[in-house]
Amino acid sequence: xxQVKQNSPSLSVQEGRISILNCDYTxxxxxxxxxxxxxxxxxxxFLISISSIKDKNxxxxxxxxxxxxxxxxxxxxxxxxPGDSAVYFCAASPNExxxxxxxxxxxxxx
Amino acid sequence: xxxxxxxxxxxxxxxGKKLTVTCSQNMNHEYMSWYRQxxxxxxxxxxxxMNVEVTDKGxxxxxxxxxxxxxxxxxxxxxxxxxNQTSLYFCASSLLQxxxxxxxxxxxGAGSRLTVL
Numbered sequence: 001x002x003q004v005k006q007n008s009p010s011l012s013v014q015e016g017r018i019s020i021l022n023c024d025y026t027x028x029x030x031x032x033x034x035x036x037x038x039x040x041x042x043x044x045x046f047l048i049s050i051s052s053i054k055d056k057n058x059x060x061x062x063x064x065x066x067x068x069x070x071x072x073x074x075x076x077x078x079x080x081x082p083g084d085s086a087v088y089f090c091a092a093s094p095n096e097x098x099x100x101x102x103x104x105x106x107x108x109x110x
Numbered sequence: 111x112x113x114x115x116x117x118x119x120x121x122x123x124x125x126g127k128k129l130t131v132t133c134s135q136n137m138n139h140e141y142m143s144w145y146r147q148x149x150x151x152x153x154x155x156x157x158x159x160m161n162v163e164v165t166d167k168g169x170x171x172x173x174x175x176x177x178x179x180x181x182x183x184x185x186x187x188x189x190x191x192x193x194n195q196t197s198l199y200f201c202a203s204s205l206l207q208x209x210x211x212x213x214x215x216x217x218x219g220a221g222s223r224l225t226v227l
Contacts, residue, residue, distance in 0.1 A: 009150075034215065043114070043200050043218030044153070089153060096141060096160060096206060096214055097168075102152035 003027045004092050006101035014109050019077040021104050023090035026071065030092035030099075035064060035075050038087045038103070047088075048075070080108045112137045116201050116219035123191055124227050131186045131222050133201030140206040141214055142184040143168070144176065146197040147221075153200065159184055160206060191226040198223050 005024045013019045023033075031052040036044035050057040050064045050073070057064050063076045077084055085108045091098045114135045123129055135142065143158035145168075155168030159178040173195055175187040184203075188195060202216040 006152075036216075036218075041220070043202070043220050044216075045218070046215050049215065091153075093214060097155065097158065098214055098216065099155075100145075100153040102150060 002102070003030075004090060004099050004101040006088075006090060006104050008104050009102070010105040010107070012107045012109055013080050015082060016079045019075075019080045019084065019106055019108070021075040021077075021088050021090075021106065023073045023075075023101055024071060025073075025092050027092070027094065027099075028071070029094040032093045033064070033066060033073050034091045034093070034098070035062075036089045036091060036100075038089065044089060077106075082108050082110055084108050112217065114201055114203055114217050114219035116199070116222045118222060119220065120223050122225045122227065125192055126190050129188050129191060129224075131188075131199060131201075131224070133184045133186065133219060134182050135184075135201075135203040135217070136182065137203060137217065138181065139203035139217075140181070142178065142201065142203045143216070144174070144184070144186045145200045145202065146170065147200065148197050156186070156199075188224075191224075193226050196224060196226045 034049040035047040037047045038044040048059050048062045066073045087103045087105045089103045090101045117132045140161050144156040145153040154170045157176040159165045199222045201219040204214040204216045
């Protein structure tokens with residue numbers, strides 16, 4: 001039972017455009033959501049998070065939106081840069097345990 | 111430098127030969143966890159520990175053991191590895207925070223790629 005789903009395994013975006021990565025969840029007990037970024041041969045690194053008491057959180061070029069009624073969150077990257085090419089995992093948490101999605105491979109085309 | 115260190119980074123072994131993947135963190139984190147990453151399945155939690163001598167099963171614990179005798183170390187033990195344990199393994203650690211004002215922001219190691227023949 002996949003409680004956190006990333007339905008797009010891959011996404012290609014032109015450099016300078018907006019990248020939108022999506023994530024859906026099923027467990028209404030999740031109250032904190034995170035995005036991690038992973039480069040090849042490295043461990044995932046934390047990117048941005050949002051708590052369930054907010055619907056938007058920004059950090060530079062990265063913005064995460066949370067729609068609790070739809071159980072959906074999205075990560076917007078604007079403008080997209082070549083260094084953003086990586087695998088992105090969303091994760092959700094009701095407590096100390098994080099549940100991860102399957103990941104989306106983002107490729108930025110120069 | 112704050113980090114999580116895993117060893118070995120790469121290992122090829124044979125079915126049934128016991129192996130241990132070590133994990134050490136230097137951030138005084140209470141929480142440590144092991145994940146495996148497989149194509150199409152994302153990161154799945156194997157075991158986690160909220161403090162010394164406190165460990166619990168994650169989503170896919172079968173075939174694995176862990177121990178937490180010291181705060182900084184959290185080794186993953188495969189007593190009798192099988193080919194279905196061929197995977198990329200990540201150790202991670204964090205401070206222990208829960209609830210809508212914070213959650214585990216995990217720091218991950220670089221990964222250990224294990225192949226069981």
